[in-house]
């Protein structure tokens with residue numbers, strides 16, 4: 064109802080604004096208010112800058128600590144020795160049979176070479192310490208060499224052999240020479256020998272291929288990350304093959320086709336709940352269902368992938384639904400209006416428009432899965448596995464679990480491996496996230 | 511509160527000879543709320559019929575019934591008889607997909623697909639399988655853009671995105687997209703309300719030309735526009751069809767008191 068008295072009080076003279084608030088006073092108040100506002104805005108900006116700086120500072124500290132601890136792992140110390148391939152040791156029967164030659168005692172060759180290099184070392188105990196300069200894995204290199212080219216037998220070769228992990232640490236400066244001998248892992252005589260070798264240019268630090276090409280090992284200088292990388296690869300492969308199509312199909316169905324009723328409400332709530340379930344619970348579920356009930360192999364990447372699919376499914380569904388919901392309804396009407404069926408509308412218009420968001424969500428889900436550790440512990444992917452897995456059914460471990468294993472190892476040399484493995488994991492995560500950003504930028508659409 | 515008002519029967523010439531579409535006893539509900547009350551209306555061939563009325567009176571709702579766009583709204587229920595030529599469009603035998611190729615729609619806000627201009631126009635013919643080969647498709651696209659008065663402006667950039675055009679061009683692109691499936695009827699829901707006066711004038715001229723080949727139903731909130739482009743005008747009020755007459759008669763000598771109040775600006 065319109066107030067019939069409205070507009071009827073015009074004959075009563077009203078005070079002008081100037082009478083209530085003179086111009087000078089108004090200007091003064093305006094200025095005061097303006098100053099206050101400026102101060103407020105400045106403060107607000109400052110908070111933003113400070114929190115950004117803090118975040119950046121933490122990042123710098125974090126990276127600095129990891130990189131400074133870990134970068135040395137990308138190098139390895141090698142010692143050159145004149146190895147004489149004595150036939151009596153390498154191939155006592157003289158028939159050049161590879162299988163038999165594999166069993167020969169190559170450590171004897173190394174011991175002899177060291178003996179020749181340091182003739183003054185006589186005592187049994189010192190000899191033992193001397194032999195420890197070279198990695199126990201060096202014998203495999205010699206065996207491989209001889210089996211590949213048997214003509215080496217009887218000759219003397221100058222070969223670069225990996226040093227023991229403690230000599231490696233010494234060369235990298237991780238061992239303090241000024242400490243009293245009793246508190247040092249590398250004793251005085253070893254240091255003297257190494258220094259002598261260095262003086263003869265018989266010690267170098269080279270790029271550490273072993274770290275990138277080998278599986279795990281009890282010996283730090285032979286331990287590598289390839290087994291974990293491949294394990295993570297198979298886990299992620301299984302995860303994406305399962306969770307992407309299932310998650311996408313679920314999202315499309317729920318968003319576009321499902322009737323809105325009690326059941327879909329319950330499903331919706333439960334999907335959101337699943338995203339919040341602690342991941343170790345998924346590990347227990349995987350152990351109970353996939354290993355104990357379905358009898359899949361323990362420690363296998365396929366089980367890890369199955370478990371992590373369950374883990375990433377809610378992430379992918381939620382992200383995909385959000386992306387689908389963000390497609391403007393006008394596009395749907397446009398397609399329906401020219402006679403596209405609902406199916407065609409979804410496949411021709413809604414999904415392409417939602418794809419960047421869906422892919423971003425998927426990649427973020429995958430990055431989460433790559434960093435996931437707890438559920439993998441539950442299904443036995445924490446076992447010590449030397450062999451590099453060749454398929455998803457082989458026993459394997461994953462990058463974050465490898466980090467956990469190395470961080471738990473007592474040898475000092477695993478510290479740098481741990482940090483290096485973290486760097487590798489971060490590198491993969493960074494690449495994945497950059498890819499997500501790229502996708503978002505590349506396919507971003509303006510309406 | 512005004513309680514029940516008796517709106518009575520629609521005044522004017524509801525029926526025409528040999529209509530393109532005919533509607534009898536249309537009722538539309540959104541959940542429990544009735545948006546259209548018992549509407550009868552014939553839509554004549556090769557004519558522009560304008561629907562006017564205060565906002566919320568059900569013009570868009572009625573328009574969307576004519577090509578079953580209301581099917582996509584879950585809570586919307588439609589009853590009554592809607593015929594296109596001799597076919598009852600709500601009968602079970604009718605599939606909405608070919609129906610929408612016969613009754614196209616242009617929306618208020620231009621909504622080209624985020625695809626090239628060519629693909630926008632080619633989309634309809636493609637999904638309906640109208641063109642046998644690229645040559646035929648090219649011809650349909652060019653012809654549709656020409657009818658929509660857009661071809662000369664975009665012929666050098668057919669493969670650039672349709673969303674990069676100006677608002678008026680986008681709307682003509684949407685019209686071309688609708689024409690490209692060769693509809694008999696084109697529904698337009700306030701097609702100019704998001705456009706500037708020059709773009710509006712272009713679209714109005716276009717509507718006049720399109721009348722030769724198509725039957726057009728246009729919803730508009732501008733009475734001048736209704737007067738300029740249409741031959742018949744239907745006035746809706748609170749979900750009731752109050753009056754249908756020749757446009758000239760509606761604007762010079764309305765039969766119903768409500769129509770007169772509306773066109774003289776007493777409410778709106």
Ligand SMILES: Nc1ncnc2c1ncn2[C@@H]1O[C@H](COP(=O)(O)OP(=O)(O)O)[C@@H](O)[C@H]1O
Nearest residue numbers: 540545563564565566567568569570571572583
């Ligand atoms: N999708 C919908 N859901 C519920 N109510 C709707 C919907 N669309 C329209 N309505 C209602 O139906 C009535 C008619 O709306 P509409 O047809 O859009 O009017 P007009 O186009 O004449 O402005 C209005 O009261 C509106 O609130």
Ligand SMILES: [Mg+2]
Nearest residue numbers: 569570571699
């Ligand atoms: Mg409307």
